[in-house]
Each structure stands twice: as structure tokens, then as C-alpha cells.
Amino acid sequence: MRIMVIGGGGREHAIVWALRKSEKVKEVFCAPGNAGIAQLAECVPIAVNQFDELIRFAKDASIDLVVVGPDDPLADGIVDAFEAHSIPTYGPRKNAAEIEGSKIFMKNLLRNYNIPTAKYETFTNYEEALTYLRQQDIPIVIKADGLAAGKGVTVAYSMEEAEGALRSMMVDKVFGASGDQIVIEEFLEGQEMSILAFVDGETVRAMVPAQDHKPVYDHDKGPNTGGMGTYSPLPHIDPALVEDAIENIIKPTARAMVSEGRPFRGVLFAGLMMTKHGVKTIEFNARMGDPETQVVLPRLQTDLVDIILASLNGRLEDLEINWSDEAAVCVIVASEGYPASYPKGLPITGLAEAEALGALVFHAGTAEDAEGRIVTNGGRVLGVVGRGRDIAEARKRAYEAVSVIHFDGMHSRTDIAAKALQ
Template sequence: MRVLVIGRGGREHAIIWALSKSPKISKLYCAPGNGGIAGLAECVPITELQFEEISTFAKEQAIDLVMVAPDDPLAAGLVDHLESKGIEAFGPRANAAIIEGSKVFMKELLKKYNIPTAAYETFDAYEPALAYLRSQKAPIVIKADGLAAGKGVTVAQTMEEAEAALRDIMVDQVFGKSGASVVIEEFLTGQEMSLLAFVDGSTVRLMVPSQDHKPVFDNDKGPNTGGMGTYSPLPHVPESIVQEALVNIVQPTADAMVKEGRPFKGVLYAGLILTPDGVKTIEFNARFGDPETQVILPRLRTDLLDIFLAINNGTLAEQPIEWSEDAAVCVIVASGGYPGPYPKGLPITGLENVQDALVFHAGTALENGQIVTNGGRVLGITGIGKDIIEARQKAYADADRIHFEGKHYRTDIAMKALK
């Protein structure tokens, strides 16, 4: 088969790494790809939202499957567009991807079907939102309704911080149209867990659980990012909690989407929090998580292409899926300044010195034969071991072997699992 993956980050590198092991694939393309992906797939200079160019390329190259990985093209309807051209695509259609594209839609769906989540209110005007906010107490969570590259959520520790976040979203419109509406919700305490699932409408097959680290600095300090590292499994989270999440949250959400006439076919990502009152939903995403994918797919033993085809064919219930007992830890190496402004084009050295870890390129480019920085999160260094301790050691040892000016990373990834 000839397969095209849409995207350019660490998630896409991990997906292509997994697909490259399939004996059924004769040719892999990525649009637009990055400096690391170029080692596994042919990168083509088409961006994620160039729908006509993508479908034309797929037709010209006789592509058998287009895998749409990022949130923006899913929400904008790339899968619908490709299907309208007679091209097989993997990922939810726009009417299902809205579960990520609109936080207001997601919260109202959960409320309608009594699926556990934080108490909240939604607003599409600044003054009523501000009045409501002032009637609440900190800490409190402010969320832009639409997609904001993982940066549209503020966990405000003070009311001043909360009001500033609301002003940024609704008055200064720092996230553009994504901030036309906001969700203001209660702050929940507890361990967070990312639970991804393969879904073909009604059948839900959980992947192995993982835990992300959003704040930029150690001990969960500093502003939120797209994710500074992750690990799997979660030895401190019992299987009973995972099953509770499946029965009370993930399966009912898939069933609700079917009832709403929006069947979800693809990868459904549940961001969960383990509260004293049980597991509750923080967010849903309509695709593989980044960087969760970088620890989940290295543990997958089954051919990823077979799973994608089973989802598209509605036969996921009959598809065997096997997972390794190994542990995986991914450390994100970021640009100086991230998640604020950061430089690009800095040469990266030491990649050839990596000994044990998998290196997934997130924000890199290939310029005149040299890999250079091209994003905030530059590399994901994933160590695999018999347990979290061994996987951590491998990831950090190889993260230290790679260099570029201003690089930084958290030193406490997966420590929660060891405490």
C-alpha cells in the first residue's frame, strides 16, 4: 500500500516510525514532514490545510490511505474533503472532530449524557463572563473554545491571573476566532492521565495509559505547554481506575457521538483527572496526543496499519491488538524561551551519538544537510526499558548527548510513577 501521513511534528514522526514497520506498506509519504521524518518517508512540500493540493497529490501518486494526524485539518474537514474525492482517509470527519474543535460542544455533550466532568459555565460575551468569574474563587480554569495549539487553557492560581487570561482570550483575541467563546470551569485536583482509544463508531479499544507533563518547568511550575514529556505505563494507577474511565467516560462518549449522528472513527484522546470523587474528564482530542504517541506506539506490537484499516472497515472488534510489557519515557527537548518566543534555525549536534533512545523530531528542519531547530518543542527522546527507572535513564542519557543553543528540558519526567 501507498500511505500519506499529514503533519509535521513528533506525533507524526512516531506514527510514521510505527507504519514504516508494516510489511504491507510499499511507499510512505509525509506532508509536510520535518527533518527527522525525512529519514523514513518522502516529505512533500504541502501544508496541512492545503486540501486541494493534498487530494491532487494523493490522486497523482495513487495513495491508498491518507492518515490525517493533526487537529486543525481534522476540525476543518480534510477527511470529508478526501472522501468526497474518492480517497480513503483515516481520522474523524469534521462533525465528529468538533469534540476537540469546540470545548463548548464537548462540555455540553458531557452534560447531556451525564458523563463526569468539572462544573462549568460557557460565555460568548466578555462582560457576563467577567461578572461570573468575579463570583468564583481561585484556582479556576479559563479555556478558549476553539483550537489554540494546546495553549488556550489557563489554570489561574489567582483571580488577577484569571481576569488577565479572560481578557487575553475575549478582548485582545490572542487566539483569534478560537476565543469567541470561553469555558470557565472549576479547578479539579488529582493525578492526570491520558487515555487514548481506537474507535470505529461504537467499538472502543483502549491503548495503554500514559501521563503527560504540561507545565514547562520541573514540579509542574511555569506556563502550560503542548507537553514537556510523558511516560507509560502508570504503575501507580490501578487497572480498576482505567476500567472505570472506560465504562463511565470513554465508551459513553463514543455512544453519545453515535446518538448525536456524529459517529467517531479514528483515535479518541481522553484527558482525565483522578479526583477524590472518581475519574472526571478534562478534555477530549480527536487524534493521537503529542507527546503521548511517542511512548504509546513504541509499546504497540500489532501492525498499526491493520488497526487503521479495521477502524475504517468497522471491524475493530475483531482486530487483535497486542502491547509490550516494556516501559517508555519521553523527554521533550525544547527551544530556549518556549512556550514564549524562541529562535529558529539553530544547528543541532550530537544526534549521531544517541545510543539507546528513539529520537522523534518535533520542531526540526533539514537545511543544506544540517538538522536545525524549527519549533518550540524540538525533539522527543524516548527511552524503552523493562521498567520506568531503566526507560528514564536511557531517555535522559541520550537527551544529554544532543546539543543546540538554549536547549532545555524538564528533569522530573515520570518521577510521579516512582514516588
């Protein structure tokens, strides 16, 4: 098969890596890709939102299957656009991708179908939102309704911080139209857990769970990012909680989407909080998580192409999906200044040395400069994955690999997966 992956980040590098392992794959293309993906696939310089150009390329290159990575093109209807040209495409259609594209849609869906989530209210008027906010307990969570590159959520620990977040979203428009409507919801206390699932209508095949680290600094300090690291499995979390989340949150949500006339086909990502009152939903994403994908796919033993084809052909229910007992820990290496502004174009050294140590190095924000050097080209630059018999061994290998990589101003958290060892 000739497969095209849409996207250019760490998640897409991991997807390309997994697809390349399949004997069914002859060639992989990636639009637009990055410097790391270019070592495994032919990168095509077309942006993820240029649907007409992507479709034209897919036809000219006789692409058999398209796999969509990021959220924005899914929310904008890329799957519908490709399907209109009879090109098999893996990912939810526009009306199903709204489960991520609109937090208000998602929260209302959960409320209407009695699926556990935090208490909330939604607002389109700044003054009304401010009045409501001032009556709430702190900490409190403020969310922009639309997509905001993983940064549209503020967990405020003071009223001053909460009011500032509300003002920046609704008045200053830091997230553009995504902040026209906002959600104010109760703060949920507990440990987070991510469960990705292959979904085809009411058929749900959950992947192994992972845990993300959103804040930029150690001990969960500092502003939220798109994710500073992940690990899987979760030895410190009761498997019964994982089962609870699958049976009482993910499966009912898949059924609810079918009931709403928006059947979901693709990867549904559940961001969950394990509270003292049970597992509750923080968010749903309509695609593989980043950086969760970087630790989940290395544990997948079944051919990813077989899973995608089974989904597209309505046979997901019949497929056996197997997972490795091996642990995986991903440490994100970020640019100085991230998640705020950061420089680009800084040469990266030590990549070959890190891979020689046995690490998987998934490129997120990289490019090749005029001299053929791999340079920084984003906030999250690399996802360095260590694998081992258990979390301790995988973690040790990940950090050993990070230690040989260098670019000016690089930073990473030093406590990824530490929770699992306590």
C-alpha cells in the same frame, strides 16, 4: 501500500515510524514532514490546510491510505474532503472532530449524557464572564472554545491571573476567533491521565494509558505547553481507575457521538483527572496526542496498518490488539523561550549519538538548512524516548540520550516520570 501521513511534528514522526514497521507498507509520504521524518518517508512540501493540493498529490502518487495527524485539518474537514474523492482516510469527519474543535460542544455533550466532567459555564460576553468569574473560587480554569495549539487553557491560581487570562482571550484576542467563546470551569485536583483509544462508532479499543507533563518547568511550574514529556505504563495508578475511565467516560462518549449523528472513527484521546470524587474528563482530542503517541506507539505490538484498515472496514471489534510490557519515557527537548517566542535555525548535534544509545528520537520542530545540517524549527524540537523493563530503566535511558544532544538554549524538564517512582 502507499500511505500518506498528514502533519509534520513529533506525533507524525512516531506514526510514520510505526507504519514503516508494517510488511503491508511499500512507501510512506508525509506532508509537510520534518527533517527526522525525511529519514523514513518522502516529505512533500504541502501544508496541512492545503486540501486541494494534498488531494491532487494523493491521486498523482496513487496513495492507498491517508492518515491525518494534527487537529486543525480534522476540524476543518480534511477527512470529508478526501472521502469526497474516494481516498480512504483515517480520522474523524468534521462533525465528529468538533469534540476537540469546540470545548463548548464537548462540555455540553458530556453534561447532556451524564459523563463525568468539571462543573462549568460558557460565555460569549466578556463583562458577563468577568462578573461570573469574580464569584468563583480560586484556583479556576479558563479555556478558549476553539483550537489554540494546546495553549488555550489557563489554570489560574489568583484572581488577577484569571482576569488577565480572560481579558487576553476575549478582549486582546490572543487566540483569534478561538477566544470568541470561552469556558470557565472548576479546578480539578488530582493526577492527570491520558487514554487514547482506537474508535469506530460504538467500538472502543483503548490503548495503554500514559501521563503527560504540561507545565514548562520542573514540579509542574510555569505556563502550560503542548506537553514537555510523557511516560507509559502508569505503575502508580490503580488499574481499576483506568478501567473506570474506559467504561464510564470513553465508551459512553463514543455512544453519545453516535446518538448525536456524529459517529467517531479514528483515535479519540481522553484527557482525564483522577479526583477524590472519581475520574473526570478534562478534555477530548480527535486525534493521537502529542507527545503521548511517542510512548504509546513504541509499546504497540499489533500492526498499526491492520488496526487502521479494520477501523475503516468496520472490523475493529474483531481484531486482537497486543501491547508490550516494556516501559517508555519521552522527554521533550525545547527551544529557549518556549512556550513564548523562540529562535529558529540553530544547529542540533548529538542525534546519532542519542540513537546509538538505543533511544528513539522523534523530531517535532526540525528542518534541514542549506548546508544539510539539522536545525531547530519549532518550540518543541525533539521527543527523546527511552525504553526499558520498567519506568526507572526507561527514564534513565531517555535522560542519558538527552545529555548527548545539544543546540543553543535548549531546555527540558528533569522530572519526567518521577511521579511513577515515588
